[in-house]
């Protein structure tokens with residue numbers, strides 16, 4: 001298993017100027033004489049500012065510029081980035097004038113493709129927030145562009161940098177769960193996603209501002225809950241299963257927040273995966289595993305977690321804590337009794353199943369805990385990405401192929417919801 005650099009060393013790296021100059025192909029990666037990687041951030045809204053704050057704690061990074069075409073957000077970004085960072089309302093001018101070595105893209109989903117392409121064309125390595133693209137077609141084109149370059153590219157699915165999920169992957173790989181037979185995941189929240197618009201409803205710019213701030217609620221700009229939340233969890237499933245789904249059935253709608261939004265406020269999906277037995281099983285025949293995913297905006301009881309079930313154990317995963325429950329084995333329901341001659345004879349009692357409990361707690365026992373309290377997977381993913389930039393190692397922890405598979409996984413669910421039919425995962429993206 002390949003661990004993110006940051007997880008294998010648990011330390012940040014510091015690049016010396018001499019080391020940088022010795023590697024001709026990476027010479028423009030580093031700020032002159034400072035030994036730092038010159039980073040620019042495009043889109044300094046909620047997530048972009050988070051990323052700026054994390055980057056400002058990473059010694060190897062120098063934030064040389066931030067760009068946002070909405071003044072209040074640009075101001076926030078500048079405040080977190082520090083005085084050395086130049087500000088631009090036009091990101092293309094920034095690319096041209098600053099020529100950053102690394103561009104972090106945190107604009108709304110519908111702009112990911114164009115901004116990533118422009119950043120790649122400027123020669124920069126690119127970190128793009130999830131979901132990689134708004135459509136599968138854009139994803140294919142972006143993947144082809146990245147594969148045809150020597151540029152480092154990473155998608156911001158930060159669980160890939162989280163020690164809990166890396167531990168879980170190792171547990172599954174070594175067979176601790178036995179045969180994987182099912183998975184269940186959800187991201188349930190109780191909030192409406194709508195952001196307030198800072199001008200009166202009658203203001204000429206209200207409409208434009210509302211769309212800008214609430215882009216998540218409109219299909220032209222957003223792919224709704226599946227892209228904003230489901231992408232994280234379906235990435236975990238693709239990763240843990242080392243596979244893409246075969247197909248998906250899904251349903252969803254605007255059933256609670258009827259406020260003019262176009263994206264569903266609740267979605268329910270059933271994915272099918274075809275997996276190969278790997279752990280000492282006699283049969284080598286591929287078999288089907290089903291995964292349910294749901295996302296809500298009106299009840300937060302279950303929060304966000306993934307449950308991966310196997311014949312020997314169950315993994316309950318969140319970004320702060322993981323739990324491994326080992327199975328006790330099949331229930332003895334008392335149906336099989338020895339007869340007088342000592343051979344087995346089946347006795348099925350009518351109306352009552354003996355010794356079988358439906359108590360959900362009875363099967364769990366004391367779990368093995370995997371802890372990441374105090375961990376910060378967003379910072380870890382950036383540290384890992386910058387290591388790859390320094391090393392010119394194109395196989396990042398979430399490269400363009402993983403990003404494309406992830407985007408296609410969530411986009412076929414939206415297609416299934418719209419078409420009210422089962423949708424197949426594109427064959428050419430399965431392996």
Ligand SMILES: NC(=O)c1ccc[n+]([C@@H]2O[C@H](COP(=O)([O-])OP(=O)(O)OC[C@H]3O[C@@H](n4cnc5c(N)ncnc54)[C@H](O)[C@@H]3O)[C@@H](O)[C@H]2O)c1
Pocket residue numbers: 042043044045046047048067068069070073089091106107108109111129130131156157158212213215227228
């Ligand atoms: N990995 C995670 O956990 C995580 C969390 C939140 C958001 N995200 C992702 O980050 C991205 C941004 O989400 P957000 O919540 O920060 O949205 P946001 O609306 O808060 O921020 C987006 C910013 O992009 C700016 N922008 C729009 N067009 C631009 C342009 N042409 N040039 C420069 N800036 C432009 C907007 O003005 C805004 O400030 C989305 O893709 C989202 O899915 C990821």
